[in-house]
Amino acid sequence: MNLREILSKIEKEEIIVIWEEVAVQFDNLQQTPLGFQWRGEHYEVLEPLLVFKSSGGYLHYLLLTSGGVFCLTLVRDRGDLPLSESRWVLRYRVKDDAPPKKSNESVPLLGGSPKAAFSLLQGISKSMLVPLPLLNVVYYHGHLCPELAIGYRAGLVAQQELGLSRENAYNFFVLAENMTSAIDALQFMTGCTIGNQNFFVYDLGKHVYYFGRFSSTFDAQEVLRVALINPVIDLKYKGEVEKKIVAGRASATELKEYQKAIDDAVQEILSLPEEDLFSKSKVSLRLPQVTSRHNYTKCSCCGEVVAVEKSIMGENKFLCQVCAAKTI
Ligand SMILES: [Zn+2]
Ligand SMILES: [Zn+2]
Structure with missing residues (x-):
């Protein structure tokens, strides 16, 4: 079954409704379920097919597992409370012709490569192929744009080179030389935030990022510097069309072209080899002093x-x- 067939089955309600609470293994780094237990069986996620947010704000994951295609939903009892209890509900299984496989026959998960998922998110073109971890960034930011994709790629460099993640963010700091959508991507991915005083911004209009570990002294220290060297985010013609869109004067063709230009740039940013996008170096840097508690x-x-x-x-x-x- 390909995604189109799966979606058409869901539309025709060719599903087996389950609606049971299940235990889920969740990968915080990739922000995706790795597997779940249901009725005594373990189901391994082979591929996240789709992630979407319903109008109620719940996150739904359509997952290809070792035992078929399931829809798993993250339910927050009180969406308005940040610390409210979350639970996972297995909502339905998409009917298929083959009987459900036993988990021990499953194919092992592919290595750490970012899994791709089609998205029905607002702010992303329907046909766009986007890595799943980036989808979470898009939820946070509100839409997918080239700068967000640059921030995402820079965040991946920090994850790979320094092991920087949301879990160990308190050991690290990030310094950025721009104030664009990229900042949202980096704050979300690294867990270093302006509010936590481990994310600093000096707007020099450059996609240059510094990632370092906090040290006990205020001496200059060695940090990783990542600089964008590819003008792939430069959409010169965008400016004029953008003005027209804001003024409500853009034609349907212009709107379409505009979206396509953005989609193309994003796809290029996501697919370019790292060395064609960034130059990386180690530099010495002194951290700005911060006050952790105010009187x-x-x-x-x-x-x-x-x-x-x-x-x-x-x-x-x-x-x-x-x-x-x-x-x-
Ligand atoms: Zn943006
Ligand atoms: Zn005053």
Whole structure:
């Protein structure tokens, strides 16, 4: 069965409804289920076929397993609460002509290569082939664009070279020289975030990224520098069409061409060998100093809460920088 046949079966409801809670082995790095236990059998995921988000916000994984094609759903009991309980529900199995295979006959999982999945996500063209881990990045960012793909590729370099992942993010820091969609990809993939004060941005308009380990001293230290050397993200003609789209003046043909240009750039970014995309080097870098905890006070002028370190001291009272500027 190819994906088209599977989807048409689902559409015709040629499915066996299961709706049972199951235990799932989840790969945090690839953000994909590796397998699950159902009725005493282990089902190994051979290929994630499709990931999509329903209007209720649930994540559905359509998975080719050692025992057929299943739809597995991550259900959050209260989507509005960040720490609410999540559970996995095996929703249905797509009917096929062959009887379900036993798990011990299964084909072993392919090595660490990023698995590809078709996406029905908003923000991605329907026919686009996208690695599954990137889909999670797209959920976070809201759409798939060339800069996001660059950030994703740079994040893969950090994962491979330094073993940087969301699990060990507290040991690392990232510094970026741009403020584009790539930053979202890198924050999501590495777990280093601006809020956690281990992601720093100096907008120089360059896709240059530094990845390093925190050290106990503030001396300069060796870090990995990854720089984009391929102008694959340069879509010059995009600017004009973009203006037209915003103004609602773009024709259907222009819209189509625009989407195709973006899709082509993304596909090229995802398929180019690493050395055609980035130059990598080790450089020495001193980390910006950060304050991990703020003491707060109230601005004596506007009454708003302000960090003591960021306020201006004047005549035995604290002023926020905005008020201080006004009173000068
Ligand atoms: Zn974007
Ligand atoms: Zn103030």
